[in-house]
Amino acid sequence: MTRRTHAVVLGGSVAGMLAAAALARHLDAVTVVERDVLPGGPDHRRGLPQARHAHLLWSGGARVIDKLLPGTMERLYRAGARKISMYQDMVSLTSHGWQHRFPTEHFMIACSRPLLDWTVRDQVGAGGSVTVLGGTEATALLGDAERVRGVRLRGTAEGTVTDLEADLVVDATGRGSPLRRWLAGLGLPEVPEEVVDSGIAYATRIFRAPAEPFPVVSHYADHRTGRPGHNVVLLPIEDGQWIVTVSGTRGGEPPAGEEGFAEFVRAARHPLVSEFLAGADPLTEVRGTRSTSNRRLRYEGLNRWPDGLAVLGDALVAFNPVYGHGMGAAALSAAALGEEISRDGVGGGAARRAQKSIGAVVDGPWSLAVSQDIFYPGCRVDVADARWIAVLRRQRAFADLVTETAIRDPRVGAAVAGVTSLSAPLNSLEHPDVIAALRRGPTRPPLSRPQLTPAELAVRGTVRTAR
Numbered sequence: 001m002t003r004r005t006h007a008v009v010l011g012g013s014v015a016g017m018l019a020a021a022a023l024a025r026h027l028d029a030v031t032v033v034e035r036d037v038l039p040g041g042p043d044h045r046r047g048l049p050q051a052r053h054a055h056l057l058w059s060g061g062a063r064v065i066d067k068l069l070p071g072t073m074e075r076l077y078r079a080g081a082r083k084i085s086m087y088q089d090m091v092s093l094t095s096h097g098w099q100h101r102f103p104t105e106h107f108m109i110a111c112s113r114p115l116l117d118w119t120v121r122d123q124v125g126a127g128g129s130v131t132v133l134g135g136t137e138a139t140a141l142l143g144d145a146e147r148v149r150g151v152r153l154r155g156t157a158e159g160t161v162t163d164l165e166a167d168l169v170v171d172a173t174g175r176g177s178p179l180r181r182w183l184a185g186l187g188l189p190e191v192p193e194e195v196v197d198s199g200i201a202y203a204t205r206i207f208r209a210p211a212e213p214f215p216v217v218s219h220y221a222d223h224r225t226g227r228p229g230h231n232v233v234l235l236p237i238e239d240g241q242w243i244v245t246v247s248g249t250r251g252g253e254p255p256a257g258e259e260g261f262a263e264f265v266r267a268a269r270h271p272l273v274s275e276f277l278a279g280a281d282p283l284t285e286v287r288g289t290r291s292t293s294n295r296r297l298r299y300e301g302l303n304r305w306p307d308g309l310a311v312l313g314d315a316l317v318a319f320n321p322v323y324g325h326g327m328g329a330a331a332l333s334a335a336a337l338g339e340e341i342s343r344d345g346v347g348g349g350a351a352r353r354a355q356k357s358i359g360a361v362v363d364g365p366w367s368l369a370v371s372q373d374i375f376y377p378g379c380r381v382d383v384a385d386a387r388w389i390a391v392l393r394r395q396r397a398f399a400d401l402v403t404e405t406a407i408r409d410p411r412v413g414a415a416v417a418g419v420t421s422l423s424a425p426l427n428s429l430e431h432p433d434v435i436a437a438l439r440r441g442p443t444r445p446p447l448s449r450p451q452l453t454p455a456e457l458a459v460r461g462t463v464r465t466a467r
């Protein structure tokens with residue numbers, strides 16, 4: 001009789017659930033261990049404080065989720081999530097000016113994070129082969145530096161300690177992951193950590209939407225000015241709500257409180273969002289967070305790695321949330337893990353190969369986030385190889401040319417949308433067609449004001465008379 005294969009995934013948020021979905025296709029049993037008692041619907045919970053803030057899911061991640069868990073996007077749409085076409089449904093003031101509105105094949109999903117998490121979780125549960133242990137905390141790895149054999153668990157209510165054996169343990173416990181400490185306890189070398197921290201602070205408030213459907217409206221900082229970043233995003237989500245998230249980098253953080261929030265929105269590079277909000281009723285208080293730095297643990301670079309262990313999601317790499325890449329990168333990583341295990345099974349160095357694949361998957365979004373953040377004043381940079389940062393600085397001129405052209409040119413715009421949505425690799429921007437379009441220059445004139453449809457303008461009009 002062949003032995004049954006079992007994986008334990010630590011953390012039941014987006015990375016953990018997607019890893020479980022990917023592994024359940026190739027292993028006999030998967031157990032997800034989650035510290036929170038998971039709600040039976042789209043509700044907030046303690047272990048996911050960032051769910052109070054705007055979360056968009058780019059199409060590169062959405063398509064992978066639909067592959068792992070078919071029908072997930074359809075369920076989200078039925079529950080009120082919006083499919084936002086890039087750039088048809090976006091009114092965006094970028095670092096280089098207003099983005100023209102034209103369609104591409106790429107999109108984003110706009111909904112609340114609790115709805116997204118609940119839908120993914122429920123889809124995983126519907127598969128039948130994943131067991132979720134809620135109210136259970138992982139406290140240590142079992143095994144040694146050669147092979148991880150399972151995990152020690154503690155029930156959060158009663159404190160009962162148990163050991164759970166597994167052929168593969170996947171850490172998806174988020175930014176607070178204890179894995180570094182656990183590995184040191186097994187005698188593995190120190191894991192190099194890289195931090196690029198622009199000091200960005202977030203504040204969010206939810207409003208009743210005065211109109212539906214509505215585009216995403218955003219004002220982003222111009223990193224070339226030498227001033228702190230100042231961003232405002234209005235995201236239309238389910239239940240007729242707008243979630244409005246503002247953020248400012250070190251020295252330009254949003255002030256606390258409701259008046260501070262309104263003031264920060266007014267001080268954006270354009271008053272559009274402020275004008276829309278003047279007629280919208282707030283539904284929540286303002287909530288903030290500073291858990292936002294780019295932080296990467298280079299597990300894939302260790303010269304020793306135990307069999308039976310993998311790590312993904314924020315536990316491996318967390319991005320400045322302004323770029324909206326955390327969940328998409330987690331989805332791509334889960335798919336990479338599943339692929340590696342489908343090829344090689346769980347033993348014989350498969351975990352190490354999987355970790356290297358996951359490391360390669362997150363390289364793109366890591367470069368995208370870091371290459372912009374290093375230009376903000378007071379950005380703290382702590383990376384192993386400083387030459388890499390110098391290379392990113394030199395590439396800035398090319399990145400600026402690409403952005404400047406993309407907002408006024410459908411060919412280059414489509415290429416940028418592919419990279420931004422995590423659907424295409426960074427080097428797709430060097431495709432000969434894109435280079436030719438860059439040489440030719442933008443095909444549309446610069447916009448001196450936002451492109452709004454009559455219906456959208458009417459909302460703004462209502463606001464004006466209401467003021």
Ligand SMILES: Cc1cc2nc3c(=O)[nH]c(=O)nc-3n(C[C@H](O)[C@H](O)[C@H](O)COP(=O)(O)OP(=O)(O)OC[C@H]3O[C@@H](n4cnc5c(N)ncnc54)[C@H](O)[C@@H]3O)c2cc1C
Pocket residue numbers: 010011012013014015016033034035036046047048050053054055056057058136137138139172173174175176202289291292312313314315321322323324325326327328330
């Ligand atoms: C303000 C903000 C806005 C963001 N906006 C976006 C966005 O627009 N788009 C986007 O893609 N990403 C966004 N992100 C990033 C996104 O939230 C994360 O990338 C994503 O949640 C990572 O998922 P994860 O599963 O790795 O970790 P988490 O979501 O942090 O989940 C970790 C889970 O592990 C559990 N856990 C922790 N320790 C243990 C333990 N010892 N035992 C058992 N369970 C444990 C926790 O309870 C939690 O459920 C944003 C982040 C922030 C902070």
